Structures are given as C-alpha cells and as structure tokens.
Amino acid sequence: MSASVENRSWYKRNEIAVTPWLFLLPGIAFFALYVIIPIFQSFWISFHEWDGLGEKTWVGLGNYERLLGGDRKFEVSFWNNVKWLVLYLLAIPMGLFISLLLNQTVRGIRLYKSLFFFPFVISQVVVGLVFSWFYLPGDQGLLNVVLGTIGLGPYNILGQPGSATYGIIAAGLWPQTAYCMILYLTGLNAVDPEQVEAARLDGAKGHKMLWYVIIPQLKPATFIAFVVTIIGALRSFDFIAVMTNGGPFGSTRVLSFYMFEESLSEFGFRMGYGAAIAVVLFFIMLFFITYFLWSMYQDEKGAR
Amino acid sequence: MFPTPIEKTSRTWQISYQVMLPIVLIIWLLPLIAVAIFSIKPDGDFVEGNFWGIPSSFEGFTNYGKVFFESDMPRYLLNSVMITVPTVIGCIILSSMTGFALGIYRFRGNLLIFFMFIAGNFVPFQILMVPVRDLTLGLGLYDTKLGLILFHVAFQTGFCTLFMRNFIRALPFPLIEAARVEGVAEWRIFVFVVLPLMKPALAALAVLIFTFIWNDYFWAIVLTQGPDAQPVTAGITSFNSQFRAAYHLMSAGSIVAALPPVAMFFLMQKHFIAGLTLGAVK
Numbered sequence: 001m002s003a004s005v006e007n008r009s010w011y012k013r014n015e016i017a018v019t020p021w022l023f024l025l026p027g028i029a030f031f032a033l034y035v036i037i038p039i040f041q042s043f044w045i046s047f048h049e050w051d052g053l054g055e056k057t058w059v060g061l062g063n064y065e066r067l068l069g070g071d072r073k074f075e076v077s078f079w080n081n082v083k084w085l086v087l088y089l090l091a092i093p094m095g096l097f098i099s100l101l102l103n104q105t106v107r108g109i110r111l112y113k114s115l116f117f118f119p120f121v122i123s124q125v126v127v128g129l130v131f132s133w134f135y136l137p138g139d140q141g142l143l144n145v146v147l148g149t150i151g152l153g154p155y156n157i158l159g160q161p162g163s164a165t166y167g168i169i170a171a172g173l174w175p176q177t178a179y180c181m182i183l184y185l186t187g188l189n190a191v192d193p194e195q196v197e198a199a200r201l202d203g204a205k206g207h208k209m210l211w212y213v214i215i216p217q218l219k220p221a222t223f224i225a226f227v228v229t230i231i232g233a234l235r236s237f238d239f240i241a242v243m244t245n246g247g248p249f250g251s252t253r254v255l256s257f258y259m260f261e262e263s264l265s266e267f268g269f270r271m272g273y274g275a276a277i278a279v280v281l282f283f284i285m286l287f288f289i290t291y292f293l294w295s296m297y298q299d300e301k302g303a304r
Numbered sequence: 305m306f307p308t309p310i311e312k313t314s315r316t317w318q319i320s321y322q323v324m325l326p327i328v329l330i331i332w333l334l335p336l337i338a339v340a341i342f343s344i345k346p347d348g349d350f351v352e353g354n355f356w357g358i359p360s361s362f363e364g365f366t367n368y369g370k371v372f373f374e375s376d377m378p379r380y381l382l383n384s385v386m387i388t389v390p391t392v393i394g395c396i397i398l399s400s401m402t403g404f405a406l407g408i409y410r411f412r413g414n415l416l417i418f419f420m421f422i423a424g425n426f427v428p429f430q431i432l433m434v435p436v437r438d439l440t441l442g443l444g445l446y447d448t449k450l451g452l453i454l455f456h457v458a459f460q461t462g463f464c465t466l467f468m469r470n471f472i473r474a475l476p477f478p479l480i481e482a483a484r485v486e487g488v489a490e491w492r493i494f495v496f497v498v499l500p501l502m503k504p505a506l507a508a509l510a511v512l513i514f515t516f517i518w519n520d521y522f523w524a525i526v527l528t529q530g531p532d533a534q535p536v537t538a539g540i541t542s543f544n545s546q547f548r549a550a551y552h553l554m555s556a557g558s559i560v561a562a563l564p565p566v567a568m569f570f571l572m573q574k575h576f577i578a579g580l581t582l583g584a585v586k
Contacts, residue, residue, distance in 0.1 A: 019490040020405035024417065027402035027461050034458035035424040038435035045434055052434070104310045106322065114573060115329055119336070121569040123519030125537045126562040129544075133342065133551065134335040140355045142338045174335070179580065186581045188306065196306050214306050224581065231426055238521045242541070259430040264437075264526070271434050278430040289426045293419055300415065 039282070046275035052263075056272070063276035073250060074277070077258040080165050081234065081284070084254060087169045088176060088233035092225050095180025096218075100210075102181075103188045113185060120178040128242035131171035132158060158244055161251035168239050168252055176232055180225045187221030188214075223295065230288050234281065255281040342555035343367055350551050367556040375546060376531045377557055380539030384564070387449050387456070387535050388517045394457035395464050395513050396506055402461065403468025404494050408480060418469060425462030429522050432459075440527055447528050452535075455527065456517050464509055467579070471505040472498065508579035511572040515565040536561040 011018060046063055048056035067074050102113050119127060135141050137156035144154035157167035191214060199213045215222075237256045244252045246261060253261070255277055263274030310321055330337070338356075344364040345354075354360065371377050406418050436455055437446070445451030475498065483493045524538035531539065540561050547553040569576050 015490050016409070017411065020409035020411055020414075023401040023405035023494070027398045027421075027465065028417065030398065030454075030458040031421065031424060031461050034436060034439070034455055035427065035432060035462065036420070038432045038439070039424075039427065041435035041438075042431045052438070100307055101328070103307065104321070106310055106325075112325060112329060114570065116332060117569075118333065118566070121515060121565050122336075122562045123521065123537050123565070125519070125521045125540060126558045129540070129554070129558050130335045130339050133555070134338055136355075139353075142334065142356055145356050146334075182577055183581055186577060191306060209306065221581070227426075234428060237429070241521070241525075256428060256430050260433070260522075260526075263434055274430075275434050278428065278433065281428045282431045285426065285428050289423050292426065293423060296422070297415075297419075 042275045042278055042282075045272055046279050048272045050269075050271045052269040052271045059272065063273050066273070067276050067280065073253060073258055074255075076250060077253040077255045077277075080252065080254045081281075083165055084169060084172075084233040084236050085230065087166075088172065088229055088236075089226075091173050091176035091180045091229050092222065094173070094177045095182075095225065096184050098177065098181045099184035099188060103185060113182075117178045117182050119175040120182070122175070124172075124175070124238035125242050127171060127175055128168075128239045131167070131174075131239075132243045135167055159248055161248050164244055164248060164252045168236075168243050171243065172232070172236060172239050176229060179228060183221045183225045184218060187218045191217045227292050231285075234285055234288075255284075339555040339558060342551050343559055345552045347550065347552060350549075355551075363552065367552050368560070370553055371556045371560055375543055375553075375557070376539060377536070377543060377560060379531050380534060380536040380543070381560070381564075383449060383531075383533060383539070384518055384535040384537075387452050388514055390453050391456040391460065391517045392510050392513045394453065395460045396509060398457065398461045399464030399468045399509070400499065400502060400506065401494075402465045403472050404498055406465065406469040407472030407475075408477075408498070418465070421462045421465040425459070425466065433526055437526055447530065447533050449528075449533050452523060452527050452533070455523060456520070460513055460516065464513065467509055468502070468505060471502065475501055504575065504578065507572065508575040511568055511576045512579035514568055515576075518565045 045056070047058060047060055049059050049062070050056040098116060102109060102116065122130075133141065134143050135157045137144070137159055138154050139145060139148065141154075143157070147153035147155070155163070157163050195213060195217070196209070199209055204213060235256060236254055237260065240246060240252050240254060240257045241260075246253045246257055259274045259277040259281065262270045262277060310318055341356075341359070344362055344367065345359040346361050346363040346366075349355070349357070349360055402421070406414055440446050440451040440455070443451070445454070479497060479501075480493055483497050488497075518535070519537060520535070521537040524535050528534045528538065531542075534542075540557055543557045544554050547557075
C-alpha cells in the first residue's frame, strides 16, 4: 500500500464511500424487484379490471367503490380482521403468564420451556389441521370428549358461523402465545436482580412488584411481542385456508383470504378487485408499520 | 429474580409446583398428543368410532410406512429441502452484505434504506401476490423450485438485514478502525474481520429462516402446483385429499411434515431463540 496518491485508482480513493453501495447493490436490487416494485404495481392493478392474462381495462376507482359500497363479503372479512387483531393480542398477557410460571430453576425446566415453545415451530398448516381434528364435532373430537366429562357440549365449533372464527383464532393463539412466552422468558432473564431485591426490601410483592418493577423492565420484549402479534394477526391466512376454507357460509373470511379467493379461485381470476382488497389491507398494516418504524427511529436517535 | 425462586418458598408450594408442571404441559400439548395417538391407530378404530379410546392395536409402522412408500410425501419433503436450503444460503449471503454496509458505514440514506428493508418485511403478502406471480410467470419460473427460492430470498432479505445490521452495530467498532489504519481493503475487512465475528448471528438466522421457509404455505400455493415443485406444507393438503377421512394417515403425514423444523429447533435451540428475539432482547 505504498502507492502515491495520484497513482491510486479511483476506487481506492473513494473506497469508503463506494463500498457500502457495492455491498448493498445485490440486496437492494432483489428486494426492489420482488417487494418494493410489486407494491406499486398492485396499486396500479387495483385501478383496473383484469383477469391476469388479457388486456387490463381501466376502471379508475371502480373497484374501490364496489368494495366499500356494500360488498357483504368485504364487510365480513374486515370485521373478522378486527376480531383477529383484538383477540390475537391476548397472546401477549398469556405468554407473560406462562413465562412467569416457567421462570424457575427446578430440575428439567429447560425441557419444559422447550416443550411449551414447541407449537411455534410447527407449521401453521399442521397446527390448523391438528386443531380441526381437535374440534371434530360430536364425540369424534377430543375437545368434545373433554367437555363431555364436565357435562358440556358437544359443540361443532368450526361448523357454526357464529363460533368458527373464534375457533380458528384460538388455534392461532396457541403458537403465538408460545412465541410471546419465549420473548418474555428472555426478557425476564435480563431483569435487574438488584432492583428486584431493592423493591422486595421496600415491601413490594406479587402483582405490585410485577406491575411497577418487572413489566417496565420488560418493555423491549413487550414491543417485539406487540409487533409480531399484530403482523401475525393481519397475516392470518394459513389457518383459515386449512381449517374452514373461508366457510361456513363465508363466515371465517379475512381480508387476506378474501383477496386470495378473488384473485386465484376457481370462480375466475379477478386480479384487479383482489389487488384493491390487498391495498386496503396494506393501508391497515401501514398504520401499524408507521408506528413501529417511528418507535425504532426514536431508539436509533437515542443510540447516537 | 421474579417470581420468587421456588427454593425460597414453602415446602407445600414447592411440591404443588412440581406436580402442576407436567399437568399444565399435558393440557398445553393436548391437541398435539391427540394427533400423535391418531397416527398410531389402526384404520378400523375410526370406522368403529373409537376415536379417543385406547388403540386396539399399534399400527405406527404401517401408518408411517404408508406415508413414506405409498404417497407423494417423500417427493414433497425433498422439494421442501431443495427450496429451503438454497434460500437459507442466499439470504445469509445477501443480508450479511447489506447488514455490513448499513451497520458499519455512515452515509446519506443509510437509515432510509434500513427502514425500507424493515417496512417491506412487514408488508402483507397479498399486496405482492399478483405482481410476483406475474413476474414469476414472465420469467418462466412458475411451478418451479427456483421461482419460489428467488422470491423467498428477496423477501427474507428484509428481516435478515434488520437482524444482521443490529448485530454488526453491536460489534466493537475500534476493531474495524484498527484494520483500516493497517490499510486493509474494505472487502477484506468484511471477509476477515467482520464475518468471523458474525458466526452466532449467521447460525441464528440460518435456523430461523429454515423454519420460516419450511413452514411457508401461502407462497407455495401461489407460485407452485403439483408434486414437481410443491413443498410439503402445500403437499399435505393434496395428501389429505388422497386419504380423505383416513385420520390415521393424515395425522402421520402431518407429523412427518412438521418434524424437520422441530428437529432443527431442538438441535439449535440457543441460536433459534436468539434469532426470534431479533437480538433486541438480550
């Protein structure tokens, strides 16, 4: 590296400025091609009527007018999404509860923790199947057998429009609770033992200790649990496709499922209409994404 | 430590805790236990309506044998492996580079690009569906493993970049400065200084991405069809229509499909959890 300044190549002189862009190039190119550009394409397609093969016909806001102007399937899907969002958040306190239960150092506790976490590792398709057999009507389903012993049921949870969505959400809560549990277990590990001892000396106990000392220290874990749960709720698709395929009578549709159905179902490819549904879902998600990014940005500023 | 360590509590509470743990665990895993029992039952039990009683005979070998030798399951499993492994490798290569660029260098637009990766990673899949399917068709890659791999690599790069960048951020920066003073070329710093330090992050991401991709269902049904390219998550549904209402076979098939990520998790638990917490919770 003894070359004089003039002899050094342009690259050498600008190495620090150029290198990051060279390293970023393949990643950005790929990500742009498959993620960023398709988002805008979907917006564009949503202004058209399109069967996926022939010419696109410009319909302006037509798809949105149809969608928001009293499409029953859309309304059902939207309200189911709201149910998913609200009920899925139960995974956070449930996960916290189990993590508190397991945050001990008895023999074999590591194995217990892994086994409790187990459901998260299994694919949602399999979890969905497992639960649909668990819910089988009459005495075929284990749930009804168990409920029968205490004199309840039998219920046909997935067969009734009134209960099917809740049955699916319960199945979804199973792995999601496991995820939140593991977040909190790692978080509890990092809780400052001195603060806990100090609080104990001050007479803090039980739920007061939990609320005023422990939960504030678990804030990073709670944030991530919140992020992954919201995203998980809005992405719910696999469970519905596997457990009820939208039924009975379309009562378990959510936006992501309705969009898929409109664009790629056997009833014909309505890509334009599907794209419009996707755009609505995107805007719901964008609301949360903005909040997440804003929080992360605050952290970044603090780190500098 | 919170809650109060069990050793410091009364003897009765200690014993009840020890007794309670296995009971709670069994309740927690009940749906899974049910499927495991299904999978070793003989066909006749279901015909006779003996769904939850004691299996009249142990047919585990017969049932799992059928899954492996009389269905397309092995092909689907192989497809899954051939989709998952290249995706993991591709993601790791791309994101260690982007993570390095965003974690080490200060330049205009750094944070903007970083946030673009994060935001893209949170987007609902459905908004990508129609264009990505179109793109894949256009490239002649519809219903091929490569088509799925390319998309997965691109999409997961968002999450992986977030993870890698945060990890590299936490590395001791003086190390890189020292290398620069020595006149080491930037790409050599990446290969010889940063990469060796990233081993734990690489391992964490590898297990995590393996699980995500193995368990993917949505893109499998959007971009592939049929046993030539479909991974096992999508294959299980056609498997189930082949053995409609044959619960013993369907549950054996599900267990086989679910097993690889489970094995991965138990082997690489520490890395897996480090990955899931996004490195943000230490």
